[in-house]
Amino acid sequence: MKVAFFSAKPYEEIVFKAAATSLEKALSLEGTEREDGLPPTFSPISFTYFPHQLTAETALLCQGYDGVCVFVNDELNAKTLYILHEAGIKHIALRCAGFNNVDIATANELSISVSRVPAYSPETVAEHTLALILTLNRKTHKAYNRVKEGNFELGGLLGFTLHNKTVGVIGTGRIGQAVIRILKGFGCNILCYDPYPNKQLKQEGVVYTSLESLFSQSHIVTLHCPLTEQSYHLINEASIALMPKGAMLINTSRGGLIDDKSVINALKNGHLGYVGLDVYERESELFFSDHSQDIIQDDVFQRLLTFPNVLVTGHQGFFTKEALSEIAAITLDNLCFIAGDTRRNVQDNMVKHIS
Numbered sequence: 001m002k003v004a005f006f007s008a009k010p011y012e013e014i015v016f017k018a019a020a021t022s023l024e025k026a027l028s029l030e031g032t033e034r035e036d037g038l039p040p041t042f043s044p045i046s047f048t049y050f051p052h053q054l055t056a057e058t059a060l061l062c063q064g065y066d067g068v069c070v071f072v073n074d075e076l077n078a079k080t081l082y083i084l085h086e087a088g089i090k091h092i093a094l095r096c097a098g099f100n101n102v103d104i105a106t107a108n109e110l111s112i113s114v115s116r117v118p119a120y121s122p123e124t125v126a127e128h129t130l131a132l133i134l135t136l137n138r139k140t141h142k143a144y145n146r147v148k149e150g151n152f153e154l155g156g157l158l159g160f161t162l163h164n165k166t167v168g169v170i171g172t173g174r175i176g177q178a179v180i181r182i183l184k185g186f187g188c189n190i191l192c193y194d195p196y197p198n199k200q201l202k203q204e205g206v207v208y209t210s211l212e213s214l215f216s217q218s219h220i221v222t223l224h225c226p227l228t229e230q231s232y233h234l235i236n237e238a239s240i241a242l243m244p245k246g247a248m249l250i251n252t253s254r255g256g257l258i259d260d261k262s263v264i265n266a267l268k269n270g271h272l273g274y275v276g277l278d279v280y281e282r283e284s285e286l287f288f289s290d291h292s293q294d295i296i297q298d299d300v301f302q303r304l305l306t307f308p309n310v311l312v313t314g315h316q317g318f319f320t321k322e323a324l325s326e327i328a329a330i331t332l333d334n335l336c337f338i339a340g341d342t343r344r345n346v347q348d349n350m351v352k353h354i355s
């Protein structure tokens, strides 16, 4: 199976090549027979790494490939999918959990299957969520610079004690649950909202409530739900108005969950006290590339960066050695399954269209 790997970064090539070597070794240990009788040391998947983002323009590179392997900011809208279909692409392997960047209905219509990596070390993203909360609160990023310059003044670094604070967790899937486990260790009170409450969490005493009550009682609101039609701009003028003055908002899920203009207004009038973002609605034009020599044209993004109480990271919640290795191994399993290796038990990683 020939796969065109888009938005490839050097660190991903290293990890995917290592995962492919492990897979070859495993297949060879399993004694997989080849029909042509050659030694079973072949890799059923071959990748060509393209640094480009997949868009309707770059989709033309896919001629002669069977599948594409893509990441969060590749654009698989209807236009791109039709070009992929014409080029002969039969499978899209997402190397991430979210699939909001793929027009699933059109993929379905064109019989292009889609797989994803639904769970890879949810603790990785949860730990980054805590990094944002703790950095915003205790201002270690500012303290680092001050101390380096010989300034040991504490003014402006005043934080709050996390113990006993109420944290509202929106979305209690894998990452939300990992966040809850960590926050419990800090002695926080947890309030949750999820249209499908988790029975186990309820048994453990975690309280589910309505969105309105979560917003109005939480010192910190953290988002761990997917971006869907229902969750688009979940954080808007009305929801922010319900939050207590000085509340902290954290988003490590998807940028489209937040209406940035409402967030900017709330930062300007002091209603929001802290904002930590690992994702941004128009991040595909900025993130994962070096724009340090460019004049950034996104004025909303630039305005966000001017606030002293806003911390933005460039979609790095997933970025640990452990998570990257898991992503590579699971993506290869998904592709082997698509290539016909029925021993891979990965049916749940296939994305189905729900009308």
Ligand code: NAI
Residues within 6 Å of the ligand: 097, 098, 118, 119, 122, 125, 170, 171, 172, 173, 174, 175, 176, 193, 194, 195, 196, 224, 225, 226, 227, 228, 230, 231, 252, 253, 254, 278, 279, 315, 316, 317, 318, 319
């Ligand atoms: P999951 O599928 O395990 O859990 C999502 C939860 O959200 C489910 O319990 C679901 O019922 C709930 N949900 C669905 N619609 C909702 C709504 N409108 N309001 C509240 N809850 C809703 O997903 P997981 O693995 O926990 O990931 C959560 C999100 O984190 C992903 O959708 C993805 O966008 C993001 N993510 C970000 C990463 C990063 O590097 N920053 C890395 C991986 C995932």
